[in-house]
Amino acid sequence: MKITVSFLLLLLVCSVSTGQPEMETQACPQDIHAVLREMTASLAQLKVEVTSLQKENQAYAVKLKELEAQGTVVEKQETEIDNIKQRLEVKQVAFSASLLADGEGTTGPFSTHTTLVFKNVFTNIGSAYDPNTGMFTAPVRGAYHFEWYIGVHGSNTAAVLVKNTNHIFAAYEHQTNGFGSSSQGATLLLEAGDVVFVRLWINSRTFDNQNHHTTFSGHLLFTV
Structure with a gap:
């Protein structure tokens, strides 16, 4: 310039x-x-x-x-x-709950298959079990193990483990007099988001009290 x-x-x-x-x-x-x-x-x-x-x-x-x-x-x-x-974090998944939050009583019979809502939660690591619906939702793909127990007084009872809409295994007890119980267990491969719950069979009933005869438990074995 x-x-x-x-x-x-x-x-x-x-x-x-x-x-x-x-x-x-x-x-x-x-x-x-x-x-x-x-x-x-x-x-x-x-x-x-x-x-x-x-x-x-x-x-x-x-x-x-x-x-x-x-x-x-x-x-x-x-x-x-x-x-x-x-x-x-999601590898730490485990829950265990009994049917009644307090007291004792018989649930059922119902005219349709009915989901059991286990309200008395003892353990819910990972918060995968919902005590308001009775549903367990898999947080991650993996192998899970479940166990459920049903108690009954002088009647028939049957409770089925359900994965999404599929019946897996059933626990059945026929008791004409006094108290009886039945249990089952299953290991399932679940995708993230799959739901698992226990369904009381039509016209069946189950009993629970402070001794927690009717329970539902599960945990993650390993991810895959």
Whole structure:
């Protein structure tokens, strides 16, 4: 910018001085050539500086990509660590509950198959069992083991373990007099989100009291 202004001023001076004697006007062409040489040298220097800046920018761009790649790796590692923590947490799944929260009584008979809601929860590690619905929901794909016990006074009883909508095993007891009980167990391969519960068979009844005769328990054996 300074060079350009100087060059313009010089041209202006030379134009004004055209009416001056010949000796005074001879200096103008020489001054113009000097300014042109200076401008050429400055432009060459600017070109070198621009080239240097371009190289620096390219180097910064490469470094930025490297840092972004490193950031992506760190994010992936953090995500993997979080996944490992979650898997370790869901491996701790176990529950056990009895039918009645307090007192004693007989549940049933019902005119349809009815889900038993085991309200007296002793253990619910991982919170996979819901005492409001009687449903166990698998938090992760794996092998789970379940056991259920039913007690009855002087009657027939049958309780079925259900996976989603499929009947798995049934515990059955026929008692004409006094108290009797039956139990069953099963190991199931569950996908995350599968539900497991115990269903009282139609026209059956079950008994429970403070001794907890009717129970439902389960735990995760291992993930797969």
